[in-house]
Amino acid sequence: MAKAKDKSITTQWIWLIQALQEATRALGSKRLARRRLKQWMATGELPWSCMSLDLLDEQGRVMTGPQLGSLFLLLNLFWDATSHWIDWEDNCAGENELGAVQVMGISVSRERLCALLMLSGELRAGENSRGAAAWITAEVRQMNATGEIPADIKITDLARRIEQRMADAAKRDPLSLRAIKWKSIRNQLVEWGLWPVTLIK
Incomplete structure (x- = not known):
């Protein structure tokens, strides 16, 4: 309903x-x-x-x-x-x-969707980070669309901002979302198509 x-x-x-x-x-x-x-x-x-x-x-x-x-x-x-x-x-x-x-x-609900994708059992073995990737991708796209990402931001600063936002979201719904650290985020931003910022769609 x-x-x-x-x-x-x-x-x-x-x-x-x-x-x-x-x-x-x-x-x-x-x-x-x-x-x-x-x-x-x-x-x-x-x-x-x-x-x-x-x-x-x-x-x-x-x-x-x-x-x-x-x-x-x-x-x-x-x-x-x-x-x-x-x-x-x-x-x-x-x-x-x-x-x-x-x-x-x-x-x-964006957070619930990410949780369902993470828990659905449809994700390939060994890719538990895909649920985090889905949440982070949606978050970064929203940040970019609302002008919250400066054009000259450093990759580490972006990763730290995402880490904080993800931690806040995980506190609101700890059963659905598990936050990851900024270093893990930074290391995968390129793979997820979120770095450089000009690639964000």
């Missing part, structure tokens, strides 16, 4: 397309990533939210008031419905039979 956006600092949300990109990198297959994301949202393991949720009547009009009484019941079946569709690029999804539900601006 859709979760209300958490305005506190304990939950960070990323768009569905970003979640797909991170899951694809960790699992090595876009098809598998789509399957896992849909499964995790259906079971409630991956909390999700949306900017807009509409229930349409038989004429395609948005239903209001008392008509919406069955909406949350329908959401329990939404991700598993046979006529369900997802537009990953546009962060939206819909269902054409169970009351024609349309969900737009879908986002998921």
